[in-house]
Amino acid sequence: ETGVTQSPTHLIKTRGQQVTLRCSSQSGHNTVSWYQQALGQGPQFIFQYYREEENGRGNFPPRFSGLQFPNYSSELNVNALELDDSALYLCASSLSQGSYGYTFGSGTRLTVV
Amino acid sequence: LAKTTQPISMDSYEGQEVNITCSHNNIATNDYITWYQQFPSQGPRFIIQGYKTKVTNEVASLFIPADRKSSTLSLPRVSLSDTAVYYCLVGDAGSARQLTFGSGTQLTVLP
Numbered sequence: 001e002t003g004v005t006q007s008p009t010h011l012i013k014t015r016g017q018q019v020t021l022r023c024s025s026q027s028g029h030n031t032v033s034w035y036q037q038a039l040g041q042g043p044q045f046i047f048q049y050y051r052e053e054e055n056g057r058g059n060f061p062p063r064f065s066g067l068q069f070p071n072y073s074s075e076l077n078v079n080a081l082e083l084d085d086s087a088l089y090l091c092a093s094s095l096s097q098g099s100y101g102y103t104f105g106s107g108t109r110l111t112v113v
Numbered sequence: 114l115a116k117t118t119q120p121i122s123m124d125s126y127e128g129q130e131v132n133i134t135c136s137h138n139n140i141a142t143n144d145y146i147t148w149y150q151q152f153p154s155q156g157p158r159f160i161i162q163g164y165k166t167k168v169t170n171e172v173a174s175l176f177i178p179a180d181r182k183s184s185t186l187s188l189p190r191v192s193l194s195d196t197a198v199y200y201c202l203v204g205d206a207g208s209a210r211q212l213t214f215g216s217g218t219q220l221t222v223l224p
Contacts, residue, residue, distance in 0.1 A: 004156070033211065042200060042214030043157065056210030090156045092212075102212065104156025 004105035006091050012111045013081050021076040021108045023091030032074040033102065034066060035090040043090055049074055050096075078110075086112045117201045122219040131188045133218050135201030138182050143205040146177060146184045151198045151217070160199075161186070188220075196222045 005024045013019050025032050031050045035043035045058035049068035063079040072093070078085055088109050092102040118136040125131045137146070145164050149157035161168055163175040163184070174187040188195060198217040 035212075035214075040216075042216055043212070045211035045213070048210050058211060088154070092156065101159055101162075102157075104158065106155050109154070 004091055004093050004103050006089075006105040006108050008108060009106070010109045010111075012113060015081055015083060015112055017081050018077065018079045019081060019110060021078075021089050021091075021110070023074045023076070023093075023105060025072045025074065025091075025093035026103045029093035029095055029103070030072050031094045031096055032068055032072065033092045033094075034074070034076045035092065036060070036085075037088040037090060037107070039087075046076070081112045083112050086110060117203055117215050119199075119201050119215065119218045121216065122221070124221050124223060125191055126223050127192055128190050131191050131195075131220060131222075133186045133188075133199055133201075133220065134183055135186070136183045137201070137203045140181050140203050141205070144203050145205070146175065146181075147202045147204075147212075148173070148175065148186045149200045149202065149212075149214075151200065157200060157214075191220075191222045193222050193224060196220060 004026050007022045033048040034046040036046055037043040046060050046064055047054055047066055048056040052068045065077045067075045088107040090104050090107045092104045094102045145162055147162040148160045150160050151157040161170055161173050161175045163177055165177050168175045176185040198219050200214050200217040202212055
């Protein structure tokens, strides 16, 4: 059984650019969520996808968008990057929405300069 | 979503039992209590979940009093590798679509 894998592990972008982060869910998991974790803070919920549909969103602007594919892998896209977008972006998958048994990936460390 | 309060940091020594208490005065009837562990540059890892009384697994125990307004995560005989941030979360496990993390408790285990 493979866990949640995220790519890339690190990247540096310039303010105003766009970025795409990728996540492969744990085998058999049909729900994926994305979180942003700033240094020294707990993760903050961005949104959740269930069977390719967004079904929950946190307090993030529309320039944060996502996709879930038929194989349940997922992407997080961020447009018009700002310096405050620098953070660890975490992907978590679960067997179903509403389950607290989430499995997290190790994250992508995004630095915006 | 019920708000949680936990100590910012705790220190312990190897081999000791560590208890981290979390307050959640506004917990709702359908809410479960869940604890996650996070190491630097890694995602949080599920430790334990409970509704009432006591839950034990191979890693930890979770004690929940009858009023459910607080809970205590107990880590037996900690080692240096238990140094991490521990998060207490409260929510309806049956319908919650998001996990709400606070700032967590930084546990440092000293030799």
